[in-house]
Amino acid sequence: MKRYILLFLAYFLSVFYVKAQDFVIKGVVESGDVKVQKATLRLIELQRSSQTNEYGEFGFVAISPGKYQLRISALGYKTQLNTIYITGDTILNFNLVEQKEDLSEVVVTGTYKEVNRLESPVPVEIYTAKFFRKNPTPSIFDALQNVNGVRPQLNCNICNTGDIHINGLEGPYTMVLIDGMPIVSSLSTVYGLSGIPNSLVERIEIVKGPASSLYGSEAVGGLINIITKNVNHAPRFSADVMSTSYLENNIDVGFKTNFGKKSTVLTGLNYFKYGHKVDHNHDGFTDVTLQDRISVFQKWNFDRKENRLFSLVGRFLYEDRWGGEMGWNKHFRGGDEVYGESIYTKRFELLGNYQLPIKEKMFFSFSMTNHDQDSRYGTTSYIAQQQIAFSQLTWDKKIGRHDLLFGTAFRYTYYDDNTPATASANLLNEENQPERTYLPGIFIQDEIKLASKHALLLGMRYDYNSIHGHIFTPRLAYKFNFDETSILRLNAGTGFRVVNIFTEDHAALTGAREVVVANELKPERTYNVNLNYLKKLFSTNGSIYTFDLSSFYTHFKNRIVGDYETNPNEIRYDNLKGYAVSKGITANIDVALRAGLKINAGITYQDVSLMEDGVKTQQILTEKFMGTWAISYRIEKLNLGIDYTGNIYGPMRLPLISELDPRKPYSPAWSIQNIQFVYNGFKHIELYAGVKNLLNFTPNKGNPFIIARANDPFDKQVQFDGEGKAMVTPNNPYGLTFDPSYVYAPNQGIRGFFGLRLTFN
Structure with a gap:
């Protein structure tokens, strides 16, 4: 009898001892700086669940020591499965990824x-x-x-x-x-x-x-x-007001309105004003262009049967910008007394997307734009109008392993200006000959599911340009999934481009250089290939790491380049008698740590060069390497977020005017860095403030001047020889003419900023 009593007491004590060793698990579920409410946490082996409260907190009690699988799920976030080891009371914090x-x-x-x-x-x-x-x-x-x-x-x-x-x-x-x-x-x-x-x-x-x-x-x-923003998900009212110590002022206002039961409209208003003249480098010219800009945006969504899509978007832009000598005003516009560059832009855009009311998945989309330009670059006028009408019909169809996309498109472009680009070929005809281009095209794309981890995309497009004829552009892409978080992609294709130098190269219009088109320009053709690898890692403590690595190669035939160096008084445009190549590698990393620290960083190394007559030259105004970063940290107790962003660029070859030009032929490595503090402790209101360009970098540092002959912008005191080249004189010791094209970085130094965001959902 005593033996059974002792065994019973031993069993009772052992059970009591085990129960006494049960532990508590608690912690917080968040996503970056947001506490995730109503997230479900489930211990799979024990079939027990817990749900987070309004502060993202959860808890389990009476958990025995051991190894468990803990699954976390929440609406709008990626489900996460974690392995946890319980040896005592445990505090766990998890960081979910937004879907x-x-x-x-x-x-x-x-x-x-x-x-x-x-x-x-x-x-x-x-x-x-x-x-x-x-x-x-x-x-x-x-x-x-x-x-x-x-x-x-x-x-x-x-x-x-x-x-x-x-x-x-x-x-x-x-x-x-x-x-x-x-x-x-x-x-x-x-x-x-x-x-x-x-x-x-x-x-x-x-x-x-x-x-x-x-x-x-x-x-x-x-x-x-x-x-653009989804009308249904946009806030009912939002506003963002920002100002800087340079007296730049920006206002964004958005609001949503319902018209009846089946249409919703999102309206956005933007106004930007900068009217403060600054000349920190003392060259007599404004360091930053003065701007007065307004933009009005509307997006309409219409509810239709079976959730078919129908949306319309319209935007109007007007901008008045100018830069030049500090004493310039609109009275001097287009004259040769005080130099200024004044640009009036008026632009209207309309685009829409309509899903056809049939069983097949077909969409009709369209866009129309009208762009009016009225510009003066000193005494040079550039007055232009461009109208583009575009329509496209696509059919999305799945057949077995084939995910097909068929499409037909039509594009009409009207362009007219007051330059030689649209001048009449008949010298006796004073009327312009506007350029009218018709570009109908068809395309087909087939994404083939070869196996569970392999996919192949084949595409081709045929366009007919009314000026340059037939255009054929094939495309190939291959994707291999190592697993659900590792992807390898290969893309290759061709390109075709027609150039209008007066719309694309600002240097053709500004300064004193004469534009020379040596021969009839042929369209450019390119061959491209890109290899990409993406990897995502989830650590057991809730941290997330994403790695993205790519290499790229583009080969150009008939590359059109502007020659600034043969004659310092000319820009000579011609097709390259050789080829051009752009190649390099780029890498990005995104890190979201459990402690609330987020890091996004990337680096690109590239070689963009021209090869002609066996001589290789680096493309002007193109860096060898660049890097970017954005580091964010959240201090929850203070409702404070800190963002440190920046970029860095390697040296670029710069356009000098002559061998005597004292400016540096290459830019230095340079960096723009910024810091911001964000406070969101108020309901509906977010305050932010910080400093831009912390290093106070401007491109004039280390150079005797940036704008050549800023003291004589109309070249009134320049003497030219019999060949039209600027001569060296006591008043012009380097033999230069006025030229503002030596630019590679913003000429705006360190400045503070402050802003307020207001949101009502």
Whole structure:
């Protein structure tokens, strides 16, 4: 009997001891700096669940020591499975990935149809509005400075017009779209980019590499698709007001309105004003262009049966910008007393997308633009008008392993100006001959699912240009999935581009150089290949690491280049008697640590060169390497976020006027760095402030001057020899003429900024 009593007591004590060793698990579930509410956590082996409260907190009690699988799921976030080891009371913090920011995010730019990022055979980079708020800017043009491999390039020291380079290729090789429609091209590539406000942006998708077989002959080096806000998801009212110590003022206002039961309208208003003359480098010219710009945007969504799509978007832009001598005003516009560059831009855009009311998945999309330009560069006038009408019908059809896309497109372009580009060939005919181009085309794309891990995309496009004839652009893409987080992609294709130097090269209009077109220019042709590897890692502590590595190669035939060096008084345009090559590698890393630290960084090394008569030269105004970064940290207790962003660029070859020109032939390595503090402790209100260009870098440092002959912009005191070349005189010791094309970086120094965001959902 005593034996049984002792055994019972031993069993009771052992059970009590084990129960006494049960532990507590608690912690927080968040996504970056956001606490995730109503997330479900489930211990799979124990079939027990917990749910987070409004602060993202969760807890389990009476958990025995051991190894467990903990699954975390929440609406709008990627489900996460973690292995945990319990040896005592445990505190665990988890960082979830938003569904829209991971590999499952839906993208449309790579294949012109909605696919998740993991399945797209074409690598597409996605940048959300939240990314661009880390370094607030008044326009898309400025915002892209923190995207690796993409560089906004200023083309003029005086009027600050510019374009966007992708992997070293100049702006005209980049196609810019709004909601998939070709809005920004040719004339507006130079003059229309700064008028796109950040307030209307939902996200930006970037494809680096060939896309001509799908988007047409201009998408040679890559494309940027600006996707506007979804009307249904946009806040009821929002406002963003920012000012800088340079007295730059930017106002964005957005509001949503319902018209009846079946239509919703999103309206966006943007106003940017900079009217403060600054001349910190004391050359007598404004350091920064003065601007007065307004943009009005509306997007209509219509509810239809079976959720079929119908949307309309309209935008109007007016801008008045000028730069020049500090004493300039509009009284001197176009005259030779005081030098100024004054540009009036008026632009209207309309685009729409309509899903046909049939069983098949067919869409009709269209866009229309009208761009009026009235410019004066000293005494040179550039008055131009461009109208583009575009329509496209696509049919998305799946047949077995084949995911097909058929399309037909038509594009009409009207262009007229007061330059030789549209002058009559008959010298006795004083009337202009506007350029009218018709470009009908058809394309087909077939994405073939070869196996569970292999996919092949074949595409080809045929266009007929009414001036240059037949255009054929094939495309091939291959995708291999090592697993659900590792992807290898290969893309190859061709491109075709027709050049109008007066719409694309600002240097052809400004300064004292004479434009010479040596021969009839032939269209450019390119051959492109891009190899991309993407890897995503999830650590057991909730941290996330994304690695993206690419190599690229583009070969140009008939490359059209501007020769600044043969004759310092001329810009000579001709097809390259050889070939040009753009090649390099680019790498990006994204890190989201459990502690609330986020790091986005990238580096690109590139070699963009021209080969002619066996001589290789580096392309002017093209860096050998560039790097970008954005580091963010959240201090939850203080409701404070800190963003440190920046970029760095390697040396560029710069356009000198003569052998005596004392300015540096290459730029130094240079960097623009910014810091921002964001406070969101108030309901509906977010405050932000910081400093831009922390290093106070400007391109005049280390140079005797930036603008050549700024003291004589009309060359009234320049003496020329019998060949028309500037002579060396006591008043002109370097034999120069007025020229503002020596520019590679913004001429705006360190400055503070402050802003306020107001949102009502």
